[in-house]
Amino acid sequence: MSLHHEIAFEREICEHLGANGWLHEEGxxxxxxxxxxxxxxxxxxxxxEAQPEAWEVLQKNHGAKAxxxxxxxxxxxxxxxxxxxxxxxGVEVLGLPKxxxxxxxxxxxxxxxxxxxxxxxxTHHHLRDLGTKKxxxxxxxxxxxxxxxxGGGGVQDKNKVELAEIIAKLNxxxxxxxxxxxxxxxxxxxxxxxxxxxxxxxxxxxxxxxEQFSNSPDLNKALLDAIIGALDAHQLMSxxxxxxxxxxxxxxxxxxxxxxxxxxxxxxxxxx
Numbered sequence: 001m002s003l004h005h006e007i008a009f010e011r012e013i014c015e016h017l018g019a020n021g022w023l024h025e026e027g028x029x030x031x032x033x034x035x036x037x038x039x040x041x042x043x044x045x046x047x048x049e050a051q052p053e054a055w056e057v058l059q060k061n062h063g064a065k066a067x068x069x070x071x072x073x074x075x076x077x078x079x080x081x082x083x084x085x086x087x088x089x090g091v092e093v094l095g096l097p098k099x100x101x102x103x104x105x106x107x108x109x110x111x112x113x114x115x116x117x118x119x120x121x122x123t124h125h126h127l128r129d130l131g132t133k134k135x136x137x138x139x140x141x142x143x144x145x146x147x148x149x150x151g152g153g154g155v156q157d158k159n160k161v162e163l164a165e166i167i168a169k170l171n172x173x174x175x176x177x178x179x180x181x182x183x184x185x186x187x188x189x190x191x192x193x194x195x196x197x198x199x200x201x202x203x204x205x206x207x208x209x210x211e212q213f214s215n216s217p218d219l220n221k222a223l224l225d226a227i228i229g230a231l232d233a234h235q236l237m238s239x240x241x242x243x244x245x246x247x248x249x250x251x252x253x254x255x256x257x258x259x260x261x262x263x264x265x266x267x268x269x270x271x272x
Contacts, residue, residue: 036075040067043074047100054100061095069093074102088193092233098182099233166258173250176236186230186237187251188259194226195219195255196264199272206269210262214252223248 032039044067048055058066077091090099170183195201201222205213231238241247255261
């Protein structure tokens with residue numbers, strides 16, 4: 001094969017990427033679908049690993065056609081709304097209670113329920129039965145309890161306290177058959193993400209203090225638009241928010257005081 005052929009250049013790039021931490025396997029290009037313009041192993045693998053419950057529902061509803069159904073749906077949505085919208089808001093699939101996420105962004109606050117759940121899994125410890133032993137409370141020194149000394153709690157405890165505060169506020173705002181895993185992403189990811197797309201809010205945040213911005217009529221209008229935009233995927237919460245000014249005010253309080261919404265809008269506005 002001549003070194004002047006383009007494939008030689010392509011192969012050298014792939015070999016270099018593979019040697020520097022990128023995933024590359026010889027012949028993997030055969031799995032790329034030219035018809036759909038999608039690399040199925042990555043998309044299906046992401047859903048199976050990151051959202052196993054949703055994948056189980058897809059398999060239950062579509063059986064052997066689960067992969068093909070998901071790939072076709074993603075292709076349709078790419079054509080209709082574009083890549084950026086799909087990455088931000090996920091893809092709606094018939095039979096799933098909420099949009100299927102196609103990307104994982106940095107959370108707006110320190111910890112969320114999924115992060116907490118991952119932190120309590122014992123991934124590097126093994127439990128062994130050592131039999132029954134008598135605990136002698138009179139021998140040895142009492143071990144210190146982490147976090148009991150002044151300042152010993154650390155950043156993680158602060159994040160947990162803030163998360164608990166957010167959840168408590170959300171529980172006051174929304175009612176019905178909803179869990180924390182429904183309310184947190186809805187307000188702190190879906191609605192917040194839609195507000196961050198507003199160039200008007202970015203400009204106002206850059207030109208006003210946080211207190212002035214919080215009283216902007218455009219903020220309330222943008223919130224209503226975001227709620228309506230999320231109505232199909234989150235009908236119960238969006239309906240409650242549309243029907244209650246108190247719920248909307250509570251959402252603004254959480255977004256401004258717990259998720260750095262104003263700061264992020266301001267930073268975007270200053271760059272424009």
